Amino acid sequence: MSTPLGLYVHVPFCSAICHYCNFNRGLMDAALKAAYVDALCTHVRREADGAAVDTIYFGGGTPSLLEPAEVARVIGACREAFAVPADAEVTLEANPETVDEARLAALREAGITRLSFGVQSFDDAELRRLGRLHSAARAIEALREARRAGFDNVSLDLMMWLPGQTVAQWLTSVDALIAAGPDHASLYLLELYPNAPLQELMAREQWSQTPDDDAADMYEAAMDRLEAAGWRQYEISNVARPGRESRHNLKYWQDTGWLAFGCGAHGSRDDRRWRHVADTRAYIDRVAAGADPVAEARRLDRAARLAEALFMGLRLAEGVDLDSYRVRFGDDVWTRYGEALMPSIEAGLLVRESGRLRLTRRGMLLANEVMQVFV
Numbered sequence: 001m002s003t004p005l006g007l008y009v010h011v012p013f014c015s016a017i018c019h020y021c022n023f024n025r026g027l028m029d030a031a032l033k034a035a036y037v038d039a040l041c042t043h044v045r046r047e048a049d050g051a052a053v054d055t056i057y058f059g060g061g062t063p064s065l066l067e068p069a070e071v072a073r074v075i076g077a078c079r080e081a082f083a084v085p086a087d088a089e090v091t092l093e094a095n096p097e098t099v100d101e102a103r104l105a106a107l108r109e110a111g112i113t114r115l116s117f118g119v120q121s122f123d124d125a126e127l128r129r130l131g132r133l134h135s136a137a138r139a140i141e142a143l144r145e146a147r148r149a150g151f152d153n154v155s156l157d158l159m160m161w162l163p164g165q166t167v168a169q170w171l172t173s174v175d176a177l178i179a180a181g182p183d184h185a186s187l188y189l190l191e192l193y194p195n196a197p198l199q200e201l202m203a204r205e206q207w208s209q210t211p212d213d214d215a216a217d218m219y220e221a222a223m224d225r226l227e228a229a230g231w232r233q234y235e236i237s238n239v240a241r242p243g244r245e246s247r248h249n250l251k252y253w254q255d256t257g258w259l260a261f262g263c264g265a266h267g268s269r270d271d272r273r274w275r276h277v278a279d280t281r282a283y284i285d286r287v288a289a290g291a292d293p294v295a296e297a298r299r300l301d302r303a304a305r306l307a308e309a310l311f312m313g314l315r316l317a318e319g320v321d322l323d324s325y326r327v328r329f330g331d332d333v334w335t336r337y338g339e340a341l342m343p344s345i346e347a348g349l350l351v352r353e354s355g356r357l358r359l360t361r362r363g364m365l366l367a368n369e370v371m372q373v374f375v
């Protein structure tokens with residue numbers, strides 16, 4: 001029997017646009033949102049094939065801007081269209097300022113089982129620099145409200161290497177996260193994309209990012225601190241308490257397949273990869289007209305699938321099992337890539353032991369270099 005699929009549902013609305021954001025999102029528009037939820041439900045039903053599905057993930061944008069009744073409608077459509085067990089993991093990304101205890105309780109009632117709060121920092125000055133609408137205190141309160149509303153699976157996102165942030169300031173946020181006590185956390189390095197408003201602000205205010213060495217120290221010190229506090233790093237950017245790894249995100253790293261709904265969403269099933277039109281209105285119009293919202297689709301051959309699976313699988317702390325990859329892809333990883341990977345092994349970035357290949361912590365920091373082999 002094949003591994004159950006995940007469903008990714010994109011929600012492109014935000015209350016304000018953060019200064020660093022490069023996601024597919026736009027400002028909240030109530031009429032557009034109502035039409036969008038209709039389109040999502042129609043699209044989900046149209047794709048119905050009864051396949052087994054054990055995770056649903058509402059990502060954005062700011063999915064917590066959906067009304068709980070809208071979330072319930074989308075989940076209901078998913079349950080009609082696919083075989084979703086009662087204990088499925090159903091995650092909703094939320095911004096702390098968009099919720100209160102009553103709303104969180106209603107979201108739980110609607111079928112959400114896991115929350116992922118975009119916190120980014122526990123320092124109010126840093127939050128303002130990023131253009132976030134919430135304070136550190138609001139983020140802590142949102143987590144408490146989630147607990148009171150009955151959520152026992154809550155993740156927080158933090159961003160490191162912010163403009164003007166020192167290693168010590170970053171670690172203050174990490175300590176605050178540990179004290180707040182979520183079940184899972186994602187720690188990302190801020191990526192400054194060209195033309196981000198944050199670039200302009202940084203030039204005007206003379207904020208800069210500390211040297212690359214500091215980014216490495218931030219990463220390593222945070223992981224050490226989290227592990228000392230009982231967390232386990234299971235992926236380059238993700239840590240969890242035992243048993244609280246994101247089941248949905250594991251589908252990306254283990255390459256086990258997910259379907260996509262919503263504008264700009266990407267899907268992956270067997271050898272097919274596809275992406276929907278990015279524009280919200282275009283997605284709604286296409287679905288309403290009975291047309292396919294896919295903007296681009298391709299089929300991967302076996303070699304491309306192996307390369308992609310390695311690229312994703314090596315993000316996991318446990319790395320990849322070489323035997324199972326040989327069985328799955330009919331190709332020997334070492335024969336194909338051994339020579340190209342040797343420099344990374346000699347540099348202490350990659351380890352081959354007990355039939356597995358995995359990145360070391362230093363290798364995780366330099367993963368882009370190691371993974372060039374698969375691009």
Ligand code: SF4
Pocket residue numbers: 013014016017018021022023025060061062095118
């Ligand atoms: S809330 Fe998230 S998606 Fe929306 S603008 Fe900010 S970073 Fe981007």
